[in-house]
Amino acid sequence: MTQGEKITVENGQMNVPNQAIIPFIEGDGTGPDIWAAASRVLEAAVEKAYNGEKGIEWTEVLAGQKAYDKTGEWLPEETLETIRDYKIAIKGPLTTPIGGGIRSLNVALRQELDLFTCLRPVRHFSGVPSPVKRPEDVDMQIFRENTEDIYAGIEWQEGTEEVGKVIDFIRNEMGVDKIRFPETSGIGIKPVSKEGTERLVRSAIEYALNEGKQSVTLVHKGNIMKFTEGSFKAWGYDLAEREYGDKVFTWKEYDQITEEKGRDAADQAEKEAVDAGKIVVKDAIADIFLQQILTRPKEFDVVATMNLNGDYISDALAAQVGGIGIAPGANINYESGHAIFEATHGTAPKYAGQDKVNPSSVILSGTLMLDHLGWREASELIHKAMDKTIASKVVTYDFARLMDGAREVKCSEFADELIKNMD
Ligand SMILES: NC(=O)C1=CN([C@@H]2O[C@H](COP(=O)(O)OP(=O)(O)OC[C@H]3O[C@@H](n4cnc5c(N)ncnc54)[C@H](OP(=O)(O)O)[C@@H]3O)[C@@H](O)[C@H]2O)C=CC1
Numbered sequence: 001m002t003q004g005e006k007i008t009v010e011n012g013q014m015n016v017p018n019q020a021i022i023p024f025i026e027g028d029g030t031g032p033d034i035w036a037a038a039s040r041v042l043e044a045a046v047e048k049a050y051n052g053e054k055g056i057e058w059t060e061v062l063a064g065q066k067a068y069d070k071t072g073e074w075l076p077e078e079t080l081e082t083i084r085d086y087k088i089a090i091k092g093p094l095t096t097p098i099g100g101g102i103r104s105l106n107v108a109l110r111q112e113l114d115l116f117t118c119l120r121p122v123r124h125f126s127g128v129p130s131p132v133k134r135p136e137d138v139d140m141q142i143f144r145e146n147t148e149d150i151y152a153g154i155e156w157q158e159g160t161e162e163v164g165k166v167i168d169f170i171r172n173e174m175g176v177d178k179i180r181f182p183e184t185s186g187i188g189i190k191p192v193s194k195e196g197t198e199r200l201v202r203s204a205i206e207y208a209l210n211e212g213k214q215s216v217t218l219v220h221k222g223n224i225m226k227f228t229e230g231s232f233k234a235w236g237y238d239l240a241e242r243e244y245g246d247k248v249f250t251w252k253e254y255d256q257i258t259e260e261k262g263r264d265a266a267d268q269a270e271k272e273a274v275d276a277g278k279i280v281v282k283d284a285i286a287d288i289f290l291q292q293i294l295t296r297p298k299e300f301d302v303v304a305t306m307n308l309n310g311d312y313i314s315d316a317l318a319a320q321v322g323g324i325g326i327a328p329g330a331n332i333n334y335e336s337g338h339a340i341f342e343a344t345h346g347t348a349p350k351y352a353g354q355d356k357v358n359p360s361s362v363i364l365s366g367t368l369m370l371d372h373l374g375w376r377e378a379s380e381l382i383h384k385a386m387d388k389t390i391a392s393k394v395v396t397y398d399f400a401r402l403m404d405g406a407r408e409v410k411c412s413e414f415a416d417e418l419i420k421n422m423d
């Protein structure tokens with residue numbers, strides 16, 4: 001086999017060698033089981049799709065508990081440097097303690113590499129058990145802003161000198177008298193910027209145009225958080241109209257037409273725009289959106305939203321199509337070409353070392369990676385094998401407990417089955 005080479009990006013163009021070196025982070029908890037299974041499936045698919053002409057050379061980079069045990073650092077600089085250098089990486093989940101301790105390494109990776117889009121596609125695989133009647137109606141692409149919002153980690157703990165200073169500033173300098181219990185509050189800050197919004201919404205609209213999608217929905221809680229989530233909506237519409245005016249019809253335009261000429265004229269304008277193949281850019285307030293994705297999922301296509309909304313929405317939608325065991329994700333900077341592919345779920349520590357959990361989320365994150373590299377044939381092989389394996393009711397515990405007549409297999413055995421079913 002020839003030596004692996006680096007993936008490079010020049011003038012926005014990605015060059016992928018036939019033997020591509022790809023860094024991976026194994027992950028904490030169930031990460032080692034899942035990664036062992038997922039890496040074998042990805043290798044087998046590439047080998048089979050290209051008769052050995054293409055291949056992946058994995059190179060391990062450390063993060064999380066394994067990194068701490070070996071180096072004394074949770075996220076060594078060398079890991080960040082290697083991913084920066086090799087452009088593309090894939091990872092298992094990493095643990096974040098609650099309430100104290102280290103901040104999220106998952107979030108740190110996204111922020112350090114400025115991976116501003118978290119893309120989480122949600123669609124149903126035939127035969128996967130679901131709590132809803134028509135899971136096949138769900139086919140959405142969540143574009144979650146990945147660098148801002150409360151995930152910026154700007155917060156101060158109750159009772160500290162720092163929080164005292166911040167509360168004094170807010171009360172005395174800013175004239176705010178609305179902190180209900182100022183003596184015992186922790187304080188968090190939620191930055192949401194125009195630039196951050198625009199690059200995220202741009203990537204969602206570009207995706208919708210390239211993939212022939214019909215709508216982009218901006219999801220926000222702008223009625224309550226007016227200058228963060230409300231501005232997200234306003235900046236999103238402005239960007240859509242300014243940069244994609246001839247390709248989109250926005251609900252902001254709809255409202256303007258309604259005001260000037262009435263609702264019938266606005267309905268007619270929207271219908272004409274849709275008939276002309278334009279994408280409808282609309283918005284929804286986050287609470288009602290969570291109801292509507294359950295009651296009328298067909299109305300939503302590409303979804304663009306802020307960090308916290310996207311976190312909640314992606315787990316809620318994953319449940320509709322079989323759970324987070326099968327929901328993939330990608331963290332992408334569309335400008336620099338850097339990307340890290342990772343599952344939607346976490347480390348599921350109670351199952352660690354049991355070779356039990358579903359590896360599909362990391363495997364399907366791997367198919368997003370293969371698509372990103374332009375190796376679609378390998379990605380399609382995995383999708384077909386997934387359909388076939390699930391149809392034969394050979395599944396891990398999470399699906400087996402919801403399916404009649406299923407044969408429950410281990411994480412590694414599910415990978416074996418996928419590889420067997422690649423034809
Ligand atoms: N990007 C990342 O790396 C993420 C990391 N985390 C971190 O993971 C840790 C644990 O978080 P927690 O909230 O418990 O969420 P987890 O996603 O780790 O687990 C919650 C539940 O989801 C189900 N689940 C998770 N993974 C799988 C899988 N591969 N196959 C089948 N079912 C699965 C299990 O359900 P059941 O009990 O019903 O079997 C599990 O108990 C935390 O430290 C958190 O911060 C969380 C999310 C993302």
Ligand SMILES: O=C(O)CCC(=O)C(=O)O
Pocket residue numbers: 094095096104105106107311344346
């Ligand atoms: O970083 C974490 O621990 C949680 C991240 C998370 O929930 C997500 O990526 O969806």
Ligand SMILES: [Mg+2]
Pocket residue numbers: 311312315344
């Ligand atoms: Mg999450």
